[in-house]
Amino acid sequence: MPRQNETALIIGAGLQGCSIALFLARAGWRVTLLDKNVAGRHASSVNAGGLRTLMRDWREYPLSELAMKHWRHLDQLVGTEAAESCEVRLGVGQIAVALDQAELSWTLGRAQDMERRRLGAEELLSATEVRKMLPGLTDQALGGLVSRGDGHANPAASTRAFRQAAMAAGAKIVENCRVLGLDRLPGGGWSVTAASGRYEAGVLVNCAGAWGAQVAAMAGQTLPLKVVAPSMMVTARTQPFLEPVVIGIDRPLSFKQSAVGSLVIGGGILGKPCADHDTSFTVMDRMPEGAAATLEAFPALAHVPVLRTWTGLEGATPDGIPVIGPDEGTPDLWHVFGFCGHGFQLSPAVGDVVGRSLVGGTVDPLLAPFSGRRFDAGDAA
Amino acid sequence: MFSDLATLTDAVTLSVDGQPVKARAGETVAACLLRAGVPYNRLTPVSGARRLPYCMIGHCFECLVEIDGIGNRQACLTLVREGMKVRRQAGAPPALEPSVP
Amino acid sequence: MSMTAPLPDADVIIIGCGPSGMAAAVTLAEAGRSVIVLDMQPAPGGQIFRSLEANLCDTSPAGQSLLAALGPAYRAGTDLIRRFRACAEIDYRPQTTVWEVRPDGTVGWLQGMNAGYVRGRQVLLAHGAMERPVPFPGWTLPGVMTAGAVQTLLKAGHLKPSGRIVLAGTGPLLLLLANQLHQLGVKPALVGRTDRLSDSVRASRHLRPDGLLPLVKGLGWLGRLKLAGVKSVTGLENLAAHGAQNVESVSFTAGGKRQTLPCDLLIVHDGIVPAIDIPNAAGLRLQWDGPNASWRPATTPDGLGASTLPPELSAGPCVLRVTGDARSIGGADAAIAHGKVAAQAILAELDHGAGPSGDALRAVDKALSVRPFLDAAFPPGLSQNLPDDDTIVCRCEELTAGDLRAKIRSGFRNMDALRGESRCGMGPCQGRSCMVTAARLLQDETSAAGCPPTFRGRPPIRPVPLGAVATLSGLDPRATIRLTLEDKPENASEDTVNAPAE
Numbered sequence: 001m002p003r004q005n006e007t008a009l010i011i012g013a014g015l016q017g018c019s020i021a022l023f024l025a026r027a028g029w030r031v032t033l034l035d036k037n038v039a040g041r042h043a044s045s046v047n048a049g050g051l052r053t054l055m056r057d058w059r060e061y062p063l064s065e066l067a068m069k070h071w072r073h074l075d076q077l078v079g080t081e082a083a084e085s086c087e088v089r090l091g092v093g094q095i096a097v098a099l100d101q102a103e104l105s106w107t108l109g110r111a112q113d114m115e116r117r118r119l120g121a122e123e124l125l126s127a128t129e130v131r132k133m134l135p136g137l138t139d140q141a142l143g144g145l146v147s148r149g150d151g152h153a154n155p156a157a158s159t160r161a162f163r164q165a166a167m168a169a170g171a172k173i174v175e176n177c178r179v180l181g182l183d184r185l186p187g188g189g190w191s192v193t194a195a196s197g198r199y200e201a202g203v204l205v206n207c208a209g210a211w212g213a214q215v216a217a218m219a220g221q222t223l224p225l226k227v228v229a230p231s232m233m234v235t236a237r238t239q240p241f242l243e244p245v246v247i248g249i250d251r252p253l254s255f256k257q258s259a260v261g262s263l264v265i266g267g268g269i270l271g272k273p274c275a276d277h278d279t280s281f282t283v284m285d286r287m288p289e290g291a292a293a294t295l296e297a298f299p300a301l302a303h304v305p306v307l308r309t310w311t312g313l314e315g316a317t318p319d320g321i322p323v324i325g326p327d328e329g330t331p332d333l334w335h336v337f338g339f340c341g342h343g344f345q346l347s348p349a350v351g352d353v354v355g356r357s358l359v360g361g362t363v364d365p366l367l368a369p370f371s372g373r374r375f376d377a378g379d380a381a
Numbered sequence: 382m383f384s385d386l387a388t389l390t391d392a393v394t395l396s397v398d399g400q401p402v403k404a405r406a407g408e409t410v411a412a413c414l415l416r417a418g419v420p421y422n423r424l425t426p427v428s429g430a431r432r433l434p435y436c437m438i439g440h441c442f443e444c445l446v447e448i449d450g451i452g453n454r455q456a457c458l459t460l461v462r463e464g465m466k467v468r469r470q471a472g473a474p475p476a477l478e479p480s481v482p
Numbered sequence: 483m484s485m486t487a488p489l490p491d492a493d494v495i496i497i498g499c500g501p502s503g504m505a506a507a508v509t510l511a512e513a514g515r516s517v518i519v520l521d522m523q524p525a526p527g528g529q530i531f532r533s534l535e536a537n538l539c540d541t542s543p544a545g546q547s548l549l550a551a552l553g554p555a556y557r558a559g560t561d562l563i564r565r566f567r568a569c570a571e572i573d574y575r576p577q578t579t580v581w582e583v584r585p586d587g588t589v590g591w592l593q594g595m596n597a598g599y600v601r602g603r604q605v606l607l608a609h610g611a612m613e614r615p616v617p618f619p620g621w622t623l624p625g626v627m628t629a630g631a632v633q634t635l636l637k638a639g640h641l642k643p644s645g646r647i648v649l650a651g652t653g654p655l656l657l658l659l660a661n662q663l664h665q666l667g668v669k670p671a672l673v674g675r676t677d678r679l680s681d682s683v684r685a686s687r688h689l690r691p692d693g694l695l696p697l698v699k700g701l702g703w704l705g706r707l708k709l710a711g712v713k714s715v716t717g718l719e720n721l722a723a724h725g726a727q728n729v730e731s732v733s734f735t736a737g738g739k740r741q742t743l744p745c746d747l748l749i750v751h752d753g754i755v756p757a758i759d760i761p762n763a764a765g766l767r768l769q770w771d772g773p774n775a776s777w778r779p780a781t782t783p784d785g786l787g788a789s790t791l792p793p794e795l796s797a798g799p800c801v802l803r804v805t806g807d808a809r810s811i812g813g814a815d816a817a818i819a820h821g822k823v824a825a826q827a828i829l830a831e832l833d834h835g836a837g838p839s840g841d842a843l844r845a846v847d848k849a850l851s852v853r854p855f856l857d858a859a860f861p862p863g864l865s866q867n868l869p870d871d872d873t874i875v876c877r878c879e880e881l882t883a884g885d886l887r888a889k890i891r892s893g894f895r896n897m898d899a900l901r902g903e904s905r906c907g908m909g910p911c912q913g914r915s916c917m918v919t920a921a922r923l924l925q926d927e928t929s930a931a932g933c934p935p936t937f938r939g940r941p942p943i944r945p946v947p948l949g950a951v952a953t954l955s956g957l958d959p960r961a962t963i964r965l966t967l968e969d970k971p972e973n974a975s976e977d978t979v980n981a982p983a984e
Contacts, residue, residue, distance in 0.1 A: 045902075057971040109973040136477040156902060236453050236910055236945060237426045238476030249970060260905070261426065261473045265948075274795055284582060284590060284941045284954070285599075285961035291952035300477040302949030303451040303595075307912060309940050320971070382625060382747050383641040386666065387544030405640060407524075407536060412639030420728065421624055427880040431727055433624035435877075437631035438529060439522050439579075440612050440757070442878065442910040443622075453910065453945065457634075458577070460524055 006030065008358065009192055009201040011215050013039035013173050015155075015347045016336050017207035018162040022077065023355025025169035032201065033171060034194055036178040036211075037278060040159035043209055043343070046312035048232060048254070048266050049155040050245060051345045054094040054122060054147035055110070057321050059369035060342075061119045063349045066366070068149065070348030074161075077348060079168075082161035087154040087259065093244040094150035097130060097141050097297055103249040104142040111145065122147050135241050136298045152245055152256060155344055162347070179208075182218040188332055203358055205334045210275050210313040212323070212337025221327050223335060223372050224318050229271035229280035230341050231311035233287060235304045237261035246297065253293040263304060265294055268341065271311035282309035316340045317375075324350065324370035325363055334358070335372055383415045393463040404461040411437060411444045411456035414467070422446050422456060423470035447474055488601055488958055492518040492573065494828055495589050495602030497580050497760065500528015501559065501814045502806025503608030504566040505821030506828075511569040513829050518573045518600055520580055520591055526566050528610055529630060530814045531559030533638040535567075548640065551665035555814070556637075562818065581942035583607070583764040585789040585800040588958070590941060597946050598955030604801045604828045606785070607761060608821065611754040611807035614776065615915045616651070616864040617875050617883070620723030620732075621750070629659045629751035642666050645746030648732050650674040650721050652860040653753040654696070657703040664710050672743060673707060674718040674734060676752070676863020685858035693852035721864060723748050752864040756808050759914055763939030764802055765790045770933035774811075775862045776918065777936070779804045783846075784827035784838050785820065803828065816849035868926055869919065876916040878909020886920055890927040897921060897935045910945060913937045 006029045010017045013035035021031045033039070051071055053064045072090060075083040098104040107124060114120045122145050130144035131137050167173060174196060181193040182204065190204040208215040213225035238261050245256040252267035269290040272281040287309065295302055317323060317338040326334050336354060339346065349366075357364045363371075392403040395410075397417060404413035411434045414422060421431035422444050434444035437457045444456040449466050452474025456467075494510050496503045499521035510517050527534050537549055538560060549557065566572065575593065582590030587602045613628045620626065629649070635641040642663065647670040649660050660673050689697065707714060715736040723745070724731045733742040755776035758768060766787040767780040779787050785803035789796060805824040806817035823838040823846055830837040869875060871884025881904055894900045897920065906920050907913030913920075921934035 055971060106970075106973065110971075113973045233948075233951070234908075235948065237473035238452075239473050241476050257476070261476075263476065277792060277795065282940050283961050284951075285957045287951050288954045288957070288962075291948050295949060295952050298477070302947060302952070304476055304948050305453055305910075305945030306942060306948055306951055307910065307945055308908070308942070311940075382643065382645060383635060383639075384644045386548055386636075386640045386642055387542060390542075407533075408639045412635055412641060415635065416639070416641055425878075425880060430622065430880070431624050432622065432877075433728075434627065434631060435622075436613065436628050437634040438612070440911065440914045442914075445910060451947075458522055458579075460577075 005202055007201040008203040008205055009034065009190065009199050010205045010207055011179050011192070012207035012209055012211070013163065013175070014042065014044035014207060014209055015040065015159045015162055016339070016343060016350050017205070018159070018166045019347045019351025020205055020207065020336065020354045021166040021171040022162060022169055023351040024358060025166060025171040027355060027359045029359070031166070031171040032199060033166070033173045034177045034179055034192065034199065035173065035175050038175050039163045039173055040156070041278075043312045043314040044159040045156040046310060047155045047230070047341070047344050048256070048264060049152045049158070049344060050094070050342070051088070051090060051152050052094040052147060052150040052245065053120060054145065054150055055096055055247065058114070058117055058119055060321055060346065062366055063346055063353065066352065067346050067349035070352065071153065071345070078161040078165040082164060085154070086158040086161050088151070089153065090151040091149060092151045093133070093146055093148045094247060095125070095130065095133060095244045096145040096247050096249050097134070097137065098143045098249060099138070099141055099251070099297060101142065106249055107143060107145045120147070121149055133244060134246060136300050138297055138299055141297070146244070150245065158344075179215060179218070182215070184330070190333065203332045203334065205336060205354070207336045209337050210273070210315040212315050212335060216327070216335055219327070219330065219333055223323055224375050225315045225338050227273045227275045228314050228316045228341070229273035229311045230266065230314055231269050231271040231282045231309055233265040233290065233306045233309050235263040235265070235306050238263065238304055248293055248297070251293040251296070252290045253297055255294055262307070263301070265290060267293060273313055275313055280311045280313050282311045284309070314339070314341050319374070322370055323372040324354065324367050325372060328373055382418070385416065393461055395461055395465045395467055397467045398469060406461070408461055409457050410446065410448065410459045410461055410465070410467055413461050414446070414456060419469065421469065424472055426473040429472065446470055485960055487960065488956065490587070490603045491600040491956070492516040492602050493832060494518070494604045494606060495520065495587070495600060496606045496608055497583070497589065498528065498608035498610055498806070498808065499523065499526045499574070499576070500608065500610050500806060500817065501530060501562065502817035502821035502824070503528070503606070504562050505818040506606050506608060506805060506825040507572050508562070508565045508569055509822050509825035510828065511571040514571070515829070515832065516571060516573070518575065518602065520575050520578045520589065522577065522579050524576050526563050526574070527559055529634070531556065531563060532634060534559050535563055537637065544640065547666065548636065551662045552637065553662070558814065579944045580609070580760060581944040581946050583760050583802065585765060585791060585802055586797040587801045592944065592946050592950060595947055595950050596953070597950035599958070600956060602801070604803065604831060606824055606828065607802060607804045607808050608806050609757055609760055609808050611811055612757045612914070614752040614755045614862060614865055615918060616750055616752045617869040617873050617919050618721045618723070618864055619870070619873050620725070620729070622874055622877050623723050623725050623729045624727070625725070625729030625746060626723050626748045626750065629655050629749050632749050633659055633662070636662065642668050643747050643749070644668070646671045646744055647747045647749065648672045648674065648743060648745045649749045649751070650718060650732070650734065650864070651751040652677045652863045653751055654700060654856065654860070655754070656751040657700060659749070659751070660707055660712065661703045664707060664712065669710065670712055671745070673712055673714040674736065675714065675716045676718050676866070677860050678717040681861060682859050685855050688854035688858050690851045690855070692848055693855045696852050696856070718863070750864060752862055753860060754807065754811055756811065758936070759912070759939065759943055761787065761804060761808070762936050763941065763943045766802060766804070768933065768936065773857055773861065775865060775922070777933070778810055779808070781809055783823075783843065785809055785824040786827070810850070812850045812853060816846060819845040819849045868922055875919045875923070876906040876909065878911050878915070879905045881906050883919070883923060886923050887927060890924055895924070895928055897924060897937050900924060901937055907937050912943055
């Protein structure tokens with residue numbers, strides 16, 4: 001591929017990569033996605049599919065609200081049929097439950113904090129209100145925080161939808177193509193040596209997820225990233241009883257009832273990541289904590305059988321929010337990774353804002369908090 | 382579909398959907414229900430189709446019933462007990478409250 | 483919190499208490515080793531000797547006629563069960579399911595509402611076989627059961643089938659059951675065999691002197707059924723069960739003619755295959771047995787399995803052995819013989835001893851010598867052809883072969899993607915009934931050869947109540963270090979609200 005303006009190579013064809021590719025391709029750019037495996041093999045397809053602004057770090061909030069707009073009008077991004085396949089359910093709400101005094105105080109502080117920042121649609125719930133919204137919730141619950149517009153979607157279908165839309169817009173996806181080396185071209189732009197050949201483009205976007213820091217290192221850039229394997233438990237089908245997604249505040253609690261009735265229980269319990277082997281393992285020894293947290297909130301679920309567990313590979317930064325932006329000195333190399341287990345909801349906004357920034361040649365102010373420079377020595381969070 | 386080799390002696394009594402049913406001591410709930418001639422153990426959560434035990438050795442999970450308030454129990458692996466309360470399942474069992482017969 | 487590895491709970495953990503598990507347990511216990519035996523069933527014996535202890539105590543006429551019908555092969559387990567019961571060193575845990583096995587010897591168990599881990603320095607998988615899944619139209623209807631299920635009801639429920647009974651399929655168990663029913667006064671309407679005379683002729687070249695006895699036995703069964711006037715066909719094909727709510731009739735093709743019979747109970751059997759749920763989830767390498775259309779664990783002659791985990795991901799050498807029908811279908815005698823071999827190999831491992839004796843290894847070979855004949859005489863029949871599009875493959879999620887073919891054609895071309903997209907294998911049986919058919923469909927659609935891929939088996943491979951997960955015992959302290967993805971944002975205090983970052 002000859003190097004020219006308005007060309008981009010994206011390493012990693014997960015949800016973020018495909019979303020960026022979609023926006024760039026629609027703006028007329030020539031985009032090629034390289035994936036060492038198949039598109040959406042890891043965190044993109046095997047997350048819990050949460051669409052939440054609730055409890056977002058305030059720095060992510062504006063991006064998250066923009067993303068919600070896109071999720072509400074997903075058909076405009078990926079087409080009507082594909083949008084339907086994504087099973088977007090907004091408006092069922094996500095609720096953080098306060099089960100002790102410390103958690104209740106945190107919700108009060110959070111509400112004040114968000115109000116001062118003029119952010120968000122989180123509402124405090126009284127003990128009575130939260131119990132009314134969550135059948136089966138323990139009498140011990142003291143209150144909660146709800147974001148009524150939140151919901152969930154099908155992550156695997158959504159990843160496919162963005163991939164298809166990006167391709168329909170003209171992006172090329174090369175799968176089973178591991179990146180072996182990156183070289184800065186004289187005069188700007190990048191050359192990528194990959195398993196299936198060499199690629200060149202004016203802009204390189206690192207969307208390599210759990211492998212993001214490895215790719216950055218190929219360009220001589222050091223970014224802090226821990227590879228983690230968030231894991232989930234799934235139960236047998238049960239009668240529908242719960243619409244909102246429930247999340248914990250200081251405990252590893254997060255669950256929802258799926259469309260078929262099974263309970264999908266997460267909460268940040270980590271499995272064993274094996275990024276070098278492109279896989280990860282659930283660790284049942286750690287599941288008791290998640291199960292106990294679930295039962296503390298919903299004691300009547302003790303008899304529901306857990307049928308399986310799963311896990312996927314994800315990258316986590318030290319301060320819990322992603323790296324999104326160009327590295328210092330290399331405005332044509334962008335890093336977009338480290339979403340810490342909550343990048344699914346953000347993805348359409350990431351594509352939108354990163355695409356807009358690349359096309360316009362300036363970093364959008366929405367991305368200011370996500371610069372990798374925040375980790376520079378002495379300045380770490 | 383099944384009949385006893387000999388009249389039941391040493392019987393225990395279970396409640397099946399609220400009705401008293403005799404069982405041989407030491408047999409499984411699945412055997413007891415087949416003797417009683419129930420037309421199904423469960424209606425599937427997907428289509429509501431009827432299912433009876435298929436493999437009887439714990440592999441197929443077709444024999445699932447609610448036992449003493451707890452749903453999705455394998456009837457072929459659970460031994461009968463005097464006073465046991467068995468309910469056949471209609472679709473997915475409730476998540477929250479074990480239903481009381 | 484201690485960071486050392488948990489101590490083993492026993493020298494050896496044996497999963498399954500059938501012929502091979504009991505033989506191994508007795509051998510190990512008599513050599514002074516501590517043994518834990520975990521078994522799903524309430525009493526020792528496995529499927530073949532199920533309820534034997536209880537039935538031996540039943541002196542009623544009905545009990546005696548049941549024992550007579552079940553025959554000497556059933557009573558042959560008496561001595562082994564007595565020796566097993568007599569070993570005080572064996573920690574026998576009945577009604578216990580196993581939901582995880584790790585190559586390092588860690589075993590997850592569930593008993594009632596309690597679950598936990600136990601650890602053995604060595605682990606022996608003796609969990610046996612299952613009947614080959616046979617998707618055909620109508621196989622989910624009430625009134626369709628496997629031959630093994632009916633035999634279980636005889637042995638443990640003292641129930642005999644009644645009404646219009648059709649047996650269909652192949653294999654020794656089908657003929658044995660038909661004879662047992664006949665002896666109990668039950669006359670099937672039809673015994674329909676998928677095997678043909680040509681199979682037997684082809685099989686005869688595999689006959690060894692040791693195989694003559696089973697052959698004579700089989701001919702005896704056939705002769706008695708014929709004498710009793712039980713209608714039979716061979717070369718049965720295209721079996722289907724019909725009925726609105728339960729089986730009302732069956733239809734099939736034999737001799738080029740389509741036939742329909744009224745039927746209350748359709749008993750099917752297509753041979754037995756090693757149960758690979760535990761080996762697959764434990765990450766043991768599997769082999770494909772083409773003629774038998776089934777997987778089996780790849781093992782050394784003394785049963786040692788091979789972990790598929792790369793060495794850097796393994797906590798040490800693989801200490802899992804597989805024995806009995808779980809390793810290779812051979813029946814009770816072969817299982818007992820191999821259980822002893824596996825036990826001797828384990829003793830050698832624990833004591834740096836000599837390993838299985840030549841006699842013990844020869845006993846396995848002798849017991850298995852009839853298998854090539856049986857495999858050739860009773861090839862898979864009901865499951866030979868892949869099911870039509872309308873036939874249910876995944877009983878739990880009610881997915882048809884057509885559903886799966888469509889997903890494969892639309893790009894879900896590996897087992898886990900197919901499962902995730904279709905829900906095939908996600909129901910309560912966790913893929914036990916559908917996996918082999920899904921794998922064969924995938925290979926067929928993608929024109930792939932070699933060992934068909936399996937679903938990835940992640941724990942738990944059997945349902946564990948959430949309450950039991952919450953209170954799991956025997957955790958590895960090295961694995962339980964609190965590791966969660968922290969997600970809760972810090973609330974800023976008022977004076978830092980406008981600061982650029984926390």
